Amino acid sequence: MQANLTVIVIVVAYMLFMLWIGWYSSTKVKSNADFMVAGRRLGPLMMAGTLAATEIGGGSSLGVVQNGMSGFGLSASWYIATMGLAFIILSFIAPKFRISEVKTVPEYFRRRYGQTCGFITSIIMLLPLIGLTAGQIIASAVICSTMLGISYKTAVIVISVIITLYSVMGGLWSVTMTDNVQVFLIVAGMIIAIPFALNFAGGWDAVVANIPEGTLKLLDGPGKSYGVMDIISLTVMYVATFSVGQEAVSRFYAAKDATAAKVGAWWAALINFIYAFIPTILGIIMLALINMGKFSASDFASVGARYALPVLAMEVMPSMICGFLFAGIISATMSSADSDLLGAGSIFANDIYKQFIRKSAGSKEVMHVTQITMILVGIASMFIALYNTQSIVSILMFSFTLRASGSLFPYILGMYWKGSSKAGTIASLISGTVMVVYLEQYSGGNLFGMHINQPIIPGLVVAFVFFIVFSIVMPPKVRTTDLAVEEDI
16 A cells, blocks of 8 residues: 555644644743643643543554454444543542642652552553553554555654654643644544545445444444443453553643543543444445455455555545545554653653652753653664564563552542551552463463453452452551642642
8 A cells, every 4th residue: 555645745744743733832831740740721621632532542443443344343332432431430530630639640659658659659650651652653653654655664763753752842731732633633534534435335325235234233243242241341441541541640630620620531531432433334334345345355465454444545535635534543543652651751750760869859850851751761662663572562561451450449549548558559569460460471361260351350359359458457557548748849
């Protein structure tokens, strides 16, 4: 698949626009709080856009198209819709996130349970963010190289430089502004693609006539499809990872007040609910086109089934519209990478450098350390992506599950239960981690003869039990949900 000049020009213009936003945002950053949490001034709509963009990736969007055409049918929409369910659940906790007045998750643990817990969670949170940054750069580069016909290594370098530059220049201000542009591009680009695809298929009636019976079922379709337990598992996983993931929860910290945090989560949920059906419908149309004989597997064999939509777009859409769609798909993955990069820099500077390396560091110094860390993580992620070191990415991505399994309950319950203790927190972190490691690395996902698709769920159960038991047996010296006071930098 080779993009024409118009498509390439539009995508390049989009990337230059992202850099301009980074520069513009840098003029608004006066302190570390501006850089890490956008000065805590995000309103509901800005919050909604950045929350949705952070969690809707280009890879997952194209993956949902692929699932829609490969047996999941309409049920493929649950992969994104469950993100919306997670945001609805989190909307009830969002005011607590905002009221805590922290900048990072490890800062909460440190101020609630002490330095030891803060340091442990810093490491647990930092490692997966490096892996996620590398993984998103790989995904962005594969998408970019596939759709624009450039070499993979060139795409890696271009994507890495652009993401790192605009993120480093403006921090959460630039990430939020670019996220809102990016979520608009991916949603609008996909919506615009639907009428062109339908026209090529001969209308919706023709699509329905050329897909298997039951394809339009939301649950338990005729082939591979999501069932109720899958939906529950996905929702639990998203709630857990969105709650403790710095790339997501930092948006709640940045809300202008508790109401903005809650309403922003509602709007983000609505975006996810609407968007969930868009790539799914495109996948179903693609399935019909294959069954009609207008496409065959060989048409995208060279790029993979995940890139069926770009192949379709090049076939049926005008170059300008196609460029708009491609920019949206690329931007969706970039919007996840920039958040991971900022999260890694924020945690190192705020919770490791400031706490253990240079306690006297002021606001500007911590901000500069955050920027330097982001550059270093960006460079490291670029080299991992260039050599596609999957073993490193796999190790780091594995820790993505670990961070949520042990830290969720000390974090959430610590906001409500005065009996939450340091002992319970450490027990939760260790037990949740051991359970996930056992399931993923040693048991092949089998627990008491049952195959576990989501190791995070039994990890959460074990962590919850240990947290409650140890908090009761070894209670805190002072029963309170208040956080220790620290200098606000």
